[in-house]
Amino acid sequence: MSEEKNVVSRRSVLKGAAIGGAALATGSALSAESASAATRLKGSTVKWTTRGGGATGDKIAKAVNDAFTKKTGAKVVAQQVNSDDFQNNFAQILQGSPDDAFGWMAGYRSNHFGELGLLADLTREIGHLKSTLPTAAIKGSTSPVTKKPYILPTTYYPWALHYRKSMVKDLGMNPESINNWDDFVKLMTLTQKKGLVGYSLGAKGGWEAMGTFDILNARVNGYKYHIDLLNGRAKWTDARTKETFKYFAQLIPFMNTNFMDISWDGMRDLLLQKKTGAMMMGSWFANDFKAKSQADYDDLWVVPFPQINPKFGRDTIDAPLDGISVAANGKNVSGGKALAEFWASPEGITEAVKAGDTNIYVSKSFDTSSYDAFNKQKLAVLASASNIMFFLDRDARGDFAGPVVGPAIQSFLQKPSDINKILENVQAQWDALPKN
Amino acid sequence: MKTAATVKKNRSRRSLSNTDRFTLTAFVGIPTLLQIILLWVPAVVTIILSFTYWNGVRLKDIQWAGIQNYKNIFVNNPLFYQALKNNGTWLAFFVLIATPLGILLAYQIDRGIKGHAFYESIYYLPVVLSLAVIGIIWNFMLQPGGFVQGLMGLDIGNAISIWGNPKINTWVILGVASWRHIGYIMLLYLSGLKSVDPALKEAAAIDGATEWQIFRKIIFPTMQPVNIIIVVITLIESLRAFDLVYIIYGSPTIFPLLNLLVFQNFAGQGISMKGAAYAVILLVLCIVPIITYLRINFKEDLK
Numbered sequence: 001m002s003e004e005k006n007v008v009s010r011r012s013v014l015k016g017a018a019i020g021g022a023a024l025a026t027g028s029a030l031s032a033e034s035a036s037a038a039t040r041l042k043g044s045t046v047k048w049t050t051r052g053g054g055a056t057g058d059k060i061a062k063a064v065n066d067a068f069t070k071k072t073g074a075k076v077v078a079q080q081v082n083s084d085d086f087q088n089n090f091a092q093i094l095q096g097s098p099d100d101a102f103g104w105m106a107g108y109r110s111n112h113f114g115e116l117g118l119l120a121d122l123t124r125e126i127g128h129l130k131s132t133l134p135t136a137a138i139k140g141s142t143s144p145v146t147k148k149p150y151i152l153p154t155t156y157y158p159w160a161l162h163y164r165k166s167m168v169k170d171l172g173m174n175p176e177s178i179n180n181w182d183d184f185v186k187l188m189t190l191t192q193k194k195g196l197v198g199y200s201l202g203a204k205g206g207w208e209a210m211g212t213f214d215i216l217n218a219r220v221n222g223y224k225y226h227i228d229l230l231n232g233r234a235k236w237t238d239a240r241t242k243e244t245f246k247y248f249a250q251l252i253p254f255m256n257t258n259f260m261d262i263s264w265d266g267m268r269d270l271l272l273q274k275k276t277g278a279m280m281m282g283s284w285f286a287n288d289f290k291a292k293s294q295a296d297y298d299d300l301w302v303v304p305f306p307q308i309n310p311k312f313g314r315d316t317i318d319a320p321l322d323g324i325s326v327a328a329n330g331k332n333v334s335g336g337k338a339l340a341e342f343w344a345s346p347e348g349i350t351e352a353v354k355a356g357d358t359n360i361y362v363s364k365s366f367d368t369s370s371y372d373a374f375n376k377q378k379l380a381v382l383a384s385a386s387n388i389m390f391f392l393d394r395d396a397r398g399d400f401a402g403p404v405v406g407p408a409i410q411s412f413l414q415k416p417s418d419i420n421k422i423l424e425n426v427q428a429q430w431d432a433l434p435k436n
Numbered sequence: 437m438k439t440a441a442t443v444k445k446n447r448s449r450r451s452l453s454n455t456d457r458f459t460l461t462a463f464v465g466i467p468t469l470l471q472i473i474l475l476w477v478p479a480v481v482t483i484i485l486s487f488t489y490w491n492g493v494r495l496k497d498i499q500w501a502g503i504q505n506y507k508n509i510f511v512n513n514p515l516f517y518q519a520l521k522n523n524g525t526w527l528a529f530f531v532l533i534a535t536p537l538g539i540l541l542a543y544q545i546d547r548g549i550k551g552h553a554f555y556e557s558i559y560y561l562p563v564v565l566s567l568a569v570i571g572i573i574w575n576f577m578l579q580p581g582g583f584v585q586g587l588m589g590l591d592i593g594n595a596i597s598i599w600g601n602p603k604i605n606t607w608v609i610l611g612v613a614s615w616r617h618i619g620y621i622m623l624l625y626l627s628g629l630k631s632v633d634p635a636l637k638e639a640a641a642i643d644g645a646t647e648w649q650i651f652r653k654i655i656f657p658t659m660q661p662v663n664i665i666i667v668v669i670t671l672i673e674s675l676r677a678f679d680l681v682y683i684i685y686g687s688p689t690i691f692p693l694l695n696l697l698v699f700q701n702f703a704g705q706g707i708s709m710k711g712a713a714y715a716v717i718l719l720v721l722c723i724v725p726i727i728t729y730l731r732i733n734f735k736e737d738l739k
Contacts, residue, residue: 084686088703089703091491091492091493091707095493113493116491116493116494116497117494118493196593197593200593203600204599204600204685204686204687204690205685205686205687206687206689206690207687256592256593256594257594257597258580258592258594258595258596258597258600259600260597260599260600260601260690261579261580261595261597261598261599261600261601262579262580262592263686266580266581266592269581269592270592270593273591273592273593275591275592275593276593397706398706398707399491399701399706399707399708399710400706401706402687402700402706403700403701403706403708403710406687406689407514407515407689410689410690411514414602425512425514428511428512429508429512429513432504432507432508432512434489434499434501434504434708
């Protein structure tokens with residue numbers, strides 16, 4: 001993230017200064033407002049959107065919102081929306097009549113809309129929470145352009161290598177020490193010899209394989225190069241990028257041949273049914289293992305993606321950060337901010353966990369003592385990395401990640417020999433993007 | 437100098453009563469106004485926006501882009517040509533196979549072949565379903581871990597690649613789309629056939645015309661109004677295809693279609709006016725052949 005600051009264009013600095021000025025002007029009004037905020041909050045209505053999560057999502061939202069009502073006297077009207085629809089229509093929702101506060105994602109997805117003035121500046125709220133939040137999480141929630149946070153960080157999860165301990169043991173390997181590329185290749189080779197899938201991958205949606213690309217690039221070329229690449233400061237046609245795809249190509253022979261037909265849930269099922277050696281995925285699917293049986297859950301394991309280039313070791317991880325954002329056009333912006341702050345506060349987190357939230361919170365107040373072995377391992381995997389990436393479609397601009405990089409990775413997987421042509425094309429499409 | 441025709445026209449206009457005039461204005465004017473506001477204004481705005489860079493939020497961010505969006509699509513984006521190919525294949529398949537099949541079915545059912553009521557309901561059934569629902573059904577049948585793969589004893593790991601296999605996915609998708617399209621065309625044609633005077637057919641048969649001759653020389657020409665509707669529907673259905681594929685893939689990249697690319701560039705995080713440019717390309721592709729076709733036909737009618 002810090003590299004981005006150095007390369008901010010003159011124009012965006014000016015723009016940032018202008019917005020900063022405006023914020024200063026409104027800031028003084030805010031502090032006057034904060035004195036009477038508590039009284040004003042009482043009896044007001046705040047609208048809240050839960051992004052997916054089914055019955056559990058509703059239960060968690062109810063617990064936290066009820067606690068907020070009890071504390072402040074403000075009424076909360078909550079709704080749950082389909083996560084994909086909410087994402088796809090986000091710009092329109094924010095410009096229409098959005099709910100005041102909602103669960104959202106850090107990175108480009110909040111910075112972009114914050115910079116456009118559609119998400120409220122949460123500098124004051126993040127200030128209140130400062131003592132409970134790690135610096136990295138605050139940095140991750142802050143726009144590198146305007147230097148303002150547009151999201152209050154709550155939960156995150158690792159994208160890492162998952163496998164079943166029992167299967168690795170059956171191969172005569174130690175499940176605790178899949179550390180470097182050779183271990184990894186050995187694991188895949190031996191699994192494949194048993195007639196199973198060495199490395200399972202889904203590429204149907206166009207985003208699943210981004211996780212593998214992210215981590216390979218970070219392992220081969222390092223965190224800085226990866227972030228530079230996604231922000232146009234390094235070239236897709238660079239020999240270093242091609243080197244990453246050489247490693248990616250080595251994985252293809254180990255993959256399930258129908259990768260274009262399955263998505264993340266197909267990958268999960270492959271591991272659940274003991275059909276695959278390993279896969280790169282976000283740990284969120286672990287709950288489905290638990291739902292199947294405790295034995296399956298106990299068998300599941302997660303480790304950092306193996307080392308490739310010793311210079312970088314295993315210092316980087318994709319760990320998408322989620323949080324709470326507040327709509328700038330909401331009916332009750334101050335109420336929304338108060339609710340968002342409550343959700344991200346130790347009190348709110350306690351309520352959420354009590355209601356059955358299994359996510360890992362970034363907050364220092366978050367109690368992990370009762371964690372099971374898998375969750376402790378998740379924490380260890382997160383803690384072992386010194387650089388946190390947010391996943392390709394949150395680290396790169398939206399008109400590039402989904403429409404350009406996604407299909408490029410799909411074409412590469414189908415025809416790896418075309419990689420030079422594909423990368424030239426990606427670079428050409430980057431160059432053709434409007435620069436602000 | 438006034439011609440006889442204009443004189444006649446003026447006279448007939450003068451003979452309209454005030455109530456008539458009011459009714460006419462209301463019935464023609466209001467729909468026209470709505471059409472202009474809801475359709476043509478957005479269409480013109482889209483055309484203008486396709487020559488700009490904009491992220492769809494603040495009006496002041498709009499920047500003039502010239503033909504850059506189009507250049508980017510035509511020169512850089514391989515998905516565009518795949519989409520063009522897919523839409524083209526879709527159109528050809530519908531025109532050459534699905535629509536003629538629908539007509540054939542309608543003709544056979546109209547002749548009252550044995551069990552025609554049964555066939556009619558069988559082919560009509562998919563027409564009641566929306567393409568989105570059809571997508572859900574067939575995806576459930578054919579995806580890895582789905583019903584058909586399960587019957588074949590294939591688990592997810594070694595399931596046959598169908599939707600993701602470029603060699604066959606086009607034909608599977610077209611088959612599924614035709615499943616509904618054939619019934620739709622059959623229904624339209626059947627209603628037309630019912631209105632053809634059976635006396636015409638009988639007269640031709642008495643004169644010794646064969647079945648094919650009767651269809652070709654008598655029924656097909658009398659069905660001209662229905663034919664026009666069918667041609668236009670086939671064209672539009674092929675070019676605007678979206679829901680079926682979107683439901684199956686959830687993304688536009690494996691089986692791109694022009695409409696999917698419009699959607700991809702308009703929805704989500706990365707709103708870009710490339711979406712507007714795709715929409716304009718699609719508009720031109722839809723409107724030009726349809727207008728040309730209609731003009732030719734109406735000219736023939738005037739003769």
